[in-house]
Amino acid sequence: MHKIDLEFGKDIYEANKKIADEIKKMFEERDIRAVDFMGSIGSGKTLIIEKLIEMLKDNKNIGVIVGDVSGDDDYKRIKRYGIQVVNINTGKECHLDAHLIEHAIEEIDLDKIEILFIENIGNLVCPADFELGTHKRGVVISITEGDDMVRKHPLIFQISDFIVINKIDLLPYMDVDIDSILDDIKKIAPKKVFLTNAKNGEGIEELAKWLLS
C-alpha cells in the first residue's frame, strides 16, 4: 500500500512543483512577498499572522489565505482586520497545495496586496512536500508540544527558512527543555529562529522585520 503511495506520489510532487514555480514567478512580477506558515494545530499560527497584520497593516497592503480541514474560525479572525482573506477547506487533505493556492488567489485582487500570508493545515508532516510558490516557508512550534518535535519531524524543519518557537511565556509551567529544542534545530535544521509570545506580541517585531528584509 505504501509502495503504491510513493510511486503515485512522485507525479503529484512534480505537478505541484510546476504550479508552485508559476505562482512564485507571478508573485515576483507583481512584487508580492508571500510567506507559508506551517506548524501543528494550536501552535499559534493564526495569532502570529494577526499580530503581524496589526504591526504592518498601516504601511503595507496584506492579503491572507487560511487553510483548515473544516470550518471558518481562522477566516473570521483575520476578516476582522478588514483585509482581503480567502478560506480554503481541504475536507480530508492534510496540507495545502499549489493548485489550491492558484484557485484561492483568483479570489484576491492582487493589485491591492504587497504581502500574502498563507496559513497551512495544522500538522508537522504533510505540508512539507508541497511548496505553494511562496518566497519563505516557516514552521511555528509551541513549547507546549514538548521538546522532541524537531527530531521527530526533521523534514518540515529542513525545508523551512525560519522556525518560530511560540508560547515561551508558558515555559515556567512546562516540563520542557528549550535548550534541547534549540540544540536539535542547530543539528538537524540550522535555520533562523524566533522566540515569540504571540499573546503579548513579544518577538513579533523581529519576525516582521526579517520577513520583509
Place this chain on the structure above:
Amino acid sequence: MHKIDLEFGKDIYEANKKIADEIKKMFEERDIRAVDFMGSIGSGKTLIIEKLIEMLKDNKNIGVIVGDVSGDDDYKRIKRYGIQVVNINTGKECHLDAHLIEHAIEEIDLDKIEILFIENIGNLVCPADFELGTHKRGVVISITEGDDMVRKHPLIFQISDFIVINKIDLLPYMDVDIDSILDDIKKIAPKKVFLTNAKNGEGIEELAKWLLS
C-alpha cells in the same frame, strides 16, 4: 490532483479496512484488547500510555506499538517499563495503517499480552481514515491547542470512541474556554470524555477502568 487522490484513495481505504477486520478478529480470538491513541503531536499520548502502563502492569500483560514519522524517543520511553514494544517509523506517512500493524505484531509475542496500546502518528487529520483493528479508538487533545480543534477536525472525533482532554492543569495560564470544547464535543461528536493531567496522573484511573470495561 485532489480528484485523483480521492479516486485512488477508495481502494486504499477498502484494502486497509479488510486487513483491520482480520487483525481485530485475531485479537478477539486471543482475548487481546487493543486501543488506538490518536491526537496531535505533543498532546500527551505517550505520557498517558506510560501512566496507564504504570497503573495496569502489575495485573495485566501490556504491549505497545509506537508510531512516529522519525526517531525512537517514544519507543525508548515505553521500553523503560520492561514490556514488549515495537517502534514504527513511517518516514513520510502521516498515519499508521493496518498493514503496518500487521507487520508490527509479527514482532510481538501475542501469547504474552492481554492489552495492546497503539500510539498513532501525531496529527488530527490522517489517522481518522485508517482503522487499525483495535477495539477502541480515542483522540487525545491538549487544552494548549486552543478551543477550536474539535470543530476544525470533526471527522477524527466522530470516528472515535473516546476523547481525552489533557493538560487541564494549564487551564489557569491559557486563554482557552474548556466549556466551548465540551460544547463542540456534545454537538459534533458526543463521545465519552476524560479530563486528565497526565503529569500527575489525574483522570488516568477513570480512563483505565473504562478501557478495560
